[in-house]
Amino acid sequence: MGYSGLRVIKEALTGHRGWGPAWRDAAPKAQYDYVIIGGGGHGLATAYYLAKEFRQARIAVLEKGWIGGGNVGRNTTIIRSNYLLDGNEPFYEFSLKLWEGLEQELNYNAMVSQRGILNLIHSDAQRDAFIRRGNAMMLNGADADLLSTEQIKARYPFLNVDNARFPIKGGLAQHRGGTVRHDAVAWGYARAADRHGVDIIQNCEVTGFRIENGTCTGVETSRGVIGAGKVAACVAGSSSRLMEKAGMRLPIESHVLQAFVSEGLKPLLPGVITFGAGHFYCSQSDKGGLVFGGDIDGYNSYAQRGNLPVIEDVCEGGMAIFPMLGRARLLRSWGGIMDMSMDGSPIIDRTHIGGLYFNGGWCYGGFKATPASGFAYAHLLATDSPHKTAAAYRFDRFARGRMIDEKGMGNQPNLH
Amino acid sequence: MLIDHPILGPRDSSEFVYKGDAALIRRPDWQAPDALEQFIDYGYLRDNPAGLHRELWFHEQGDRSWLVVTRDTTTHEITSVELARDVARKEGRSR
Ligand SMILES: Cc1cc2nc3c(=O)[nH]c(=O)nc-3n(C[C@H](O)[C@H](O)[C@H](O)COP(=O)(O)OP(=O)(O)OC[C@H]3O[C@@H](n4cnc5c(N)ncnc54)[C@H](O)[C@@H]3O)c2cc1C
Numbered sequence: 167m168g169y170s171g172l173r174v175i176k177e178a179l180t181g182h183r184g185w186g187p188a189w190r191d192a193a194p195k196a197q198y199d200y201v202i203i204g205g206g207g208h209g210l211a212t213a214y215y216l217a218k219e220f221r222q223a224r225i226a227v228l229e230k231g232w233i234g235g236g237n238v239g240r241n242t243t244i245i246r247s248n249y250l251l252d253g254n255e256p257f258y259e260f261s262l263k264l265w266e267g268l269e270q271e272l273n274y275n276a277m278v279s280q281r282g283i284l285n286l287i288h289s290d291a292q293r294d295a296f297i298r299r300g301n302a303m304m305l306n307g308a309d310a311d312l313l314s315t316e317q318i319k320a321r322y323p324f325l326n327v328d329n330a331r332f333p334i335k336g337g338l339a340q341h342r343g344g345t346v347r348h349d350a351v352a353w354g355y356a357r358a359a360d361r362h363g364v365d366i367i368q369n370c371e372v373t374g375f376r377i378e379n380g381t382c383t384g385v386e387t388s389r390g391v392i393g394a395g396k397v398a399a400c401v402a403g404s405s406s407r408l409m410e411k412a413g414m415r416l417p418i419e420s421h422v423l424q425a426f427v428s429e430g431l432k433p434l435l436p437g438v439i440t441f442g443a444g445h446f447y448c449s450q451s452d453k454g455g456l457v458f459g460g461d462i463d464g465y466n467s468y469a470q471r472g473n474l475p476v477i478e479d480v481c482e483g484g485m486a487i488f489p490m491l492g493r494a495r496l497l498r499s500w501g502g503i504m505d506m507s508m509d510g511s512p513i514i515d516r517t518h519i520g521g522l523y524f525n526g527g528w529c530y531g532g533f534k535a536t537p538a539s540g541f542a543y544a545h546l547l548a549t550d551s552p553h554k555t556a557a558a559y560r561f562d563r564f565a566r567g568r569m570i571d572e573k574g575m576g577n578q579p580n581l582h
Numbered sequence: 583m584l585i586d587h588p589i590l591g592p593r594d595s596s597e598f599v600y601k602g603d604a605a606l607i608r609r610p611d612w613q614a615p616d617a618l619e620q621f622i623d624y625g626y627l628r629d630n631p632a633g634l635h636r637e638l639w640f641h642e643q644g645d646r647s648w649l650v651v652t653r654d655t656t657t658h659e660i661t662s663v664e665l666a667r668d669v670a671r672k673e674g675r676s677r
Pocket of ligand 1: 206534
């Protein structure tokens with residue numbers, strides 16, 4: 167049954183007895199047309215678009231824990247399309263457009279909030295770089311707005327614009343950027359996929375691949391062997407661990423990224439702000455907590471927790487632009503495992519093994535990509551050709567020297 | 583994390599710069615017939631294991647030595663620290 171305001175009123179008057187589970191707890195069948203490994207945002211979105219846009223087929227999502235327990239439930243929920251390079255910007259703008267219609271599409275309140283994102287500028291050189299980025303965004307149909315220090319002061323009067331070392335000289339705003347309730351994205355896609363007949367199978371870890379004569383015919387799991395026409399890996403931070411079972415080495419290192427939330431405060435931060443001279447970004451959740459983060463810890467990790475030096479660094483960055491942050495108490499910090507690629511950009515591609523596909527390398531920015539990643543991956547799975555916005559996300563770009571390196575850092579994953 | 587530097591004793595990991603998998607010590611021979619494939623592998627592909635990982639740490643804010651640290655990526659526990667120079671020499675790489 168659909169969700170609506172009328173339904174809420176009706177349920178309220180009848181003791182809320184009509185609500186059922188949002189998706190079935192499916193048991194694995196012996197054979198599917200498509201098996202998607204990983205019940206994060208990307209895996210669930212892929213299943214949804216595959217079932218809806220491309221064809222009616224037997225589709226399963228296999229998740230080793232519970233859906234939404236990975237990075238989709240750990241991120242800082244920022245969406246934006248403020249990229250510079252041709253390989254990236256059309257993809258992220260496509261994603262932002264999908265976010266704009268997502269709640270109607272899924273009939274699910276994902277709290278998509280286009281409160282705007284503001285990247286602060288601290289030097290003349292940085293202003294030049296941001297103007298260039300803004301122009302690239304507009305050429306790709308995105309919105310970008312260069313703000314003066316005065317305009318920023320009017321919206322964010324508490325920012326320390328006169329910091330002696332990193333004065334705020336302006337900012338690049340994307341007003342259509344913002345935040346989305348991350349858990350609701352997993353749940354919304356899960357419910358919508360389930361309604362299109364997708365089996366969402368939890369507590370089902372993929373432990374190996376069935377590969378015969380160079381073709382993948384299924385997966386071994388903690389709940390038995392499952393046959394598949396096509397197998398689609400989509401496990402973010404666990405990418406190398408999973409693909410190793412198919413004998414593949416990836417252009418990926420796994421790193422831990424931490425995030426933080428303060429005690430609940432009255433509304434004070436209307437949009438998302440990012441510090442341009444260090445690593446700090448912040449938004450305020452609807453519950454009032456300041457949600458913020460910064461750099462990855464910088465060493466290979468699967469531990470889902472980080473260390474103190476980064477906490478100190480993030481808080482110092484925050485204090486530099488936002489001194490009143492020092493009066494708020496830190497409530498919680500946590501970590502998630504990032505699939506950091508060699509050029510900082512993702513991969514959505516076939517592998518050299520027939521019937522086996524790969525989606526990963528999202529680094530610390532894959533939440534905003536969720537709708538487009540699912541759409542493009544579904545397109546690839548259904549048609550065996552890349553979606554036009556994701557055509558650059560190939561495995562062979564490293565060998566061919568066609569890196570998509572937004573930051574110009576080279577093949578050093580911890581610098582992206 | 584504390585890294586027990588073979589010369590200087592325990593040092594905070596934030597004095598170091600992390601440089602990735604210690605397999606990078608084994609740079610391919612540029613004259614090998616398959617040098618191109620080997621360099622693509624060397625430059626871009628990683629084992630990225632969950633568990634014990636041998637990795638390079640550069641003591642940039644210390645004595646500028648390069649270390650090979652063996653660390654568990656699932657717990658961050660460090661079990662051995664060697665000078666990268668010694669490791670490379672043992673493999674016959676450095677003179
Ligand atoms: C602290 C933090 C802050 C972030 N902030 C942002 C942000 O503000 N904006 C943004 O765009 N991005 C952000 N990200 C990045 C974003 O969260 C990820 O890039 C994105 O969620 C990854 O895709 P996913 O949702 O599919 O991953 P996940 O939710 O991690 O899904 C992968 C799933 O695969 C499952 N799995 C793994 N191995 C197996 C197996 N063998 N068998 C079966 N299942 C398996 C896992 O259990 C997991 O549920 C942040 C990440 C973190 C950790």
